[in-house]
Amino acid sequence: MKKIVILLCLFWMGFIFYMSGNNGTISHEQSTKVVNIIENAQRNQEKSQAENKDKAVSSSDSSQVNKNSINVKQEEASNLDHIVRKNAHAFMYMVLAILVCGALFSYNKSGKGMIIYILFICLFYAVTDEFHQSFIPGRTSLVSDILVDFMGAMIGLGLFYLSYYKIYKRKRS
Template sequence: MAYTLNKVLADHSHKWLIALRIVLIIVLVWWMSVIFRFSAQNGTQSTQASDQVVEVFSDVIAKVTGNDHIKIKLTVTYRSQFEYGIRKLAHMFIYFILAITAMLLLFTFERVPMLVRMLLSVFGCFLYACTDEFHQSFSYGRGPSLRDVFIDTFGASMGIIVALILFCIIYTIYHSYQAYKIKRYNASISEA
């Protein structure tokens, strides 16, 4: 009996999809809790975390370039601007990861059109960014920012694009491999 690609995919997909969905839901909830914990930090804790990142980054730049003047100049002149940039990049990054995780989960639902998956992901990240900023307003020394919601949503949009690229690569490799296996199997049947 010769196999077709659709039959092979239908036979094996349901077992792996359930396991994959469970893992992705766990990762998604865990990452949302990471974001929640960052928002629960008070102003002092958040600033200290940013300061540590700036220190590490300036140390890396100084070691790579072999120039300690960069570290001194950064500390004296540009530290607050650099720290602000790091904080906004951190906002983008955490929502970039959130969107990739959400898209990976949505990829497991084959019947949902790709545009709907993308819109669900970006809208879900936008809503979580709104609730995250609201939650942050209860942390001493911090407040909500509409700008941060837009930065978070932009990071999520970039994550969706990366997830789509990854999906296309994985989809192509997987289907090519399955087609190769089917061709080999069907050839072995016709020889027998």
């Protein structure tokens, strides 16, 4: 079991490295796919709501409304793309923190003192990952991404500790 947990942790680190190694175009295409799925779901919801409501727009105002709605939709898509990218960062490091916790806990390295080690491992990997991204065409290295990664790791650590001690206390009772 110990080796499996460590292999999962190393596999996930490799997956993060691989995803960071994608050039800007591939990375953008991946996040655009997710944005398109969200937008399609939103359009379907709006369409069903529009069918329930009957609104009439005069023909003279429709061209101006269409131009404004296109600009708004482009801005919303850009904002949504940004949110998807940041959530992807946080999710990847949340999983990494959970796997690092599992690896250390499998070797009976647990307790409050291990929190610093777990967070250090995740933060160190986030910093080296951003450094790696700085060499990839079309990608940037941002301190804000490191902070998002670290927040994801803290969430993962919190989830692991909460679930572990809930289960642990239940077994001891």
